[in-house]
Amino acid sequence: MPEPIVNEFHVAPIFLTRDYIEQKLRAYVKDAKLQLTELQVTPGTANGENFVSVMTRITMKYRGKDLVNQKATFLVKTTFADKDPVAHLLEPYGIYVREMDMYEEILPKLSAIIKQDLHDPRKLFAGTMNVDRERTSIIFEDMSLEKYFVADRIKQLDREHAEMTLEKLALFHATSKVLSERQPGIFKDKYERCFFNKHTRGYQPMMENLIKALEISLRDDEELYPRYGEKLKRVAEHIMEYCERVMEPKKDDFLTLCHGDLWTTNIMFHNNDEGRPDNVIFIDFQFSVWNSPAIDLQYFFWTSLQEDLCHTEMVQFYHTKLVHALKNLNFKGHIPSLFEFQQQFQARSFYAIFAGLAFLACMMHVGKEELSIQRAISPLKEDEAVRVSLYKTKIMRQKIKRFLPIFDRMGLLDDM
Structure with a gap:
């Protein structure tokens, strides 16, 4: 199993690996040869600001098929219904x-x-950028x-x-x-x-x-x-x-x-x-x-x-x-x-x-x-x-x- 991306302050959702992000970015920019060259992960919000979801900011550098180095930043919003103490209240609302x-x-x-x-x-x-229903996660522009x-x-x-x-x-x-x-x-x-x-x-x-x-x-x-x-x-x-x-x-x-x-x-x-x-x-x-x-x-x-x-x-x-x-x-x-x-x-x-x-x-x-x-x-x-x-x-x-x-x-x- 790929290791989760970790920095000093924040542990990203476990599915948020380099391979996963590279795959989603390739689909988003429609470039199957894209290579992720650098990745930084930080919290998207301060602790306590979200009770139902976690916001993660991903900053990356990548090189596409044209070999030009580019930089992009996205936010990842991930919902953890199984860990939400009020999931029984919120789930019927969809x-x-x-x-x-x-x-x-x-x-x-x-x-x-x-x-x-x-x-x-x-x-x-x-x-x-991507909607992952299996992981109840959305990646969108920062x-x-x-x-x-x-x-x-x-x-x-x-x-x-x-x-x-x-x-x-x-x-x-x-x-x-x-x-x-x-x-x-x-x-x-x-x-x-x-x-x-x-x-x-x-x-x-x-x-x-x-x-x-x-x-x-x-x-x-x-x-x-x-x-x-x-x-x-x-x-x-x-x-x-x-x-x-x-x-x-x-x-x-x-x-x-x-x-x-x-x-x-x-x-x-x-x-x-x-x-x-x-x-x-x-x-x-x-x-x-x-x-x-x-x-x-x-x-x-x-x-x-x-x-x-x-x-x-x-x-x-x-x-x-x-x-x-x-x-x-x-x-x-x-x-x-x-x-x-x-x-x-x-x-x-x-x-x-x-x-x-x-x-x-x-x-x-x-x-x-x-x-x-x-x-x-x-x-x-x-x-x-x-x-x-x-x-x-x-x-x-x-x-x-x-x-x-x-x-x-x-x-x-x-x-x-």
């Missing part, structure tokens, strides 16, 4: 295979449509080499970065709609399990525990708790049911492929020479789902936008870009009017509770205590204390104080 489906089949087709039909050379995602970067999740996005993201999201949605029109059934069955669906409620303990932690965190707040304490208890009891209703397509809804987990950490920006954003790509497609694009907007708005941005205005901006892309792609189906789409967006309002009150607290976590899905679902008192602490930070208390009156006025904290 996340271990969906991202491979996206990188191997869907994303290349979307990119081809954008380049061929719209003559848009900008990247939509990191290029895929976009940091092209100076792509992830925005600050704590500061969140200003108008310029938000609009750049929405323009690209509209293109992603529109292209998926056209792909579905050209290849009917391509999204059938595989793309119906986001965080909330009719098949599994694996995330239920996590959702309920986080809303309960919010309620507990407010018990010493003489202003907020009398107004919202009892309402939050009821929200915790019904959060799965209400979010599942949100995910049920309504008659005449405009449906597309959605990213499903669109927030700052899953978005990478590229700046021009003046330091302004000129492109954005999306990463992490484990929860991609065929549904209303409004769920991507609700999730993105409540987790990633700075407070001075008007959501209704952002919907209008997105809709303009969506219509423009659909028309340029010669989409033959019904394109929703702004009024129709605003209604569709409002019908998904309860998604704001999940995004802004449950997941956002995890996204804003900066403490020393390690946060994991396992800890989020744990019934232990010490883990409950960690969850409560998420809502005690200054930034989350400020957001809660702003969000709760908004959600209350919208009726999202009442029985529905």
Whole structure:
């Protein structure tokens, strides 16, 4: 058996040998005579940043049939479901295979449509070198080499970065709609399990525990708790049911492929020479789902936008870009009017509770205590204390104080 590649800091997945990488690189560049001359392997992320997968960076030098020495760097994302302590929760969602489906089949087709039909050379995602289903592994371009970067999740996005993201999201949605029109059934069955669906409620303990932690965190707040304490208890009891209703397509809804987990950490920006954003790509497609694009907007708005941005205005901006892309792609189906789409967006309002009150607290976590899905679902008192602490930070208390009156006025904290 070939020895795993090892350096001082990192042990790569055991299958990631020199021979394996050379074989995959030969297939990628279509050169059977390619020779790997040098290889360096380092961690792709710091310890603790990924709970379900391992990211490994491989930097190589190689010589092709033209005998020219070249250099390349890729990231290897490897999932270890058999070692994941919450695999029983995640496996029914299909996340271990969906991202491979996206990188191997869907994303290349979307990119081809954008380049061929719209003559848009900008990247939509990191290029895929190889998908290995036997080893649940994906090798793709290291976009940091092209100076792509992830925005600050704590500061969140200003108008310029938000609009750049929405323009690209509209293109992603529109292209998926056209792909579905050209290849009917391509999204059938595989793309119906986001965080909330009719098949599994694996995330239920996590959702309920986080809303309960919010309620507990407010018990010493003489202003907020009398107004919202009892309402939050009821929200915790019904959060799965209400979010599942949100995910049920309504008659005449405009449906597309959605990213499903669109927030700052899953978005990478590229700046021009003046330091302004000129492109954005999306990463992490484990929860991609065929549904209303409004769920991507609700999730993105409540987790990633700075407070001075008007959501209704952002919907209008997105809709303009969506219509423009659909028309340029010669989409033959019904394109929703702004009024129709605003209604569709409002019908998904309860998604704001999940995004802004449950997941956002995890996204804003900066403490020393390690946060994991396992800890989020744990019934232990010490883990409950960690969850409560998420809502005690200054930034989350400020957001809660702003969000709760908004959600209350919208009726999202009442029985529905």
